[in-house]
Amino acid sequence: MHSFKKLMIMFLVAGFQYSMTVAQPAKEYGTEHLSIIKVTPKSFIHVSWLMTESYGRVASNGLVYISEGEAIVFDTPVNDTAAVELIRWIHSKMNSEIKAVVPGHFHDDCLGGLKAFHEAGISSYAHTRTIELAREDGVTVPKHGFDTGHTFQIGGSEVICRFFGPGHTEDNIVGYIPTEKLLFGGCLVKSLRSGRGYLGDARVGEWSNTVSGIKRTYPDVKYVIPGHGRHGDISLLNFTIEMFEKDR
DSSP: OHHHHHHHHHHHHGGGGGGGGSOOOOEEEEOSSOEEEEEETTEEEEEEEEEETTTEEEEEEEEEEEETTEEEEESOOSSHHHHHHHHHIIIIISOOEEEEEEOSSSSHHHHTTHHHHHHTTOOBEEEHHHHHHHHHHTSOOOSEEESSEEEEEETTEEEEEEOOOOSSSSSOOEEEETTTTEEEEETTSOOTTOOOOOOTTOOHHHHHHHHHHHHHHOTTOOEEEESSSOOBSTHHHHHHHHHHHTTO
């Protein structure tokens, strides 16, 4: 079941690869396993790729926020090799300690590299349902759980993890950094011109309401990072709401 789910994710997010054919932001770092793109002076998108036989490399986004020598990571890279590379970059290049890693939901593109973080002694946090679903899937399980949300202090700045409701999955959360006005939406938020993606674990009837709640809570958001494809602004929330509105 787990392997089939991975294959379906790869098939249906392959459309997000359109973003690789248009102008991209400058990379801070790039190898065959990992790219890092600066969004703000303190915020970076990490991009890694799942390999598929039929569709090649499919890009997945995560987020790194760094403040005063401390860092938090949202979503691991897709495998341990890329995760080790990201950990090394944060430690060596950015001279920062990773205080926490937070998988946004239970799919491989969120926690496929979690073992590497645990082996590096880094604490992991996730929605309690993510922990349950990861355990059922037989993959590495986050160590600490929360229900409605959790707030971290990273270098003196608040970083908020919050569950707004189901959509892409029943356990998907988002991350918000007030000082940056930055939202990491993960796979709950769609990049512009993308398709619906993998719906095998989705609650399509609740998706639009969930993202509408995010928009109401963070109306001044400036940067929005989706799980796949190009990042943007609040227009990504509007696009996602409209995509699933007819399913309410």
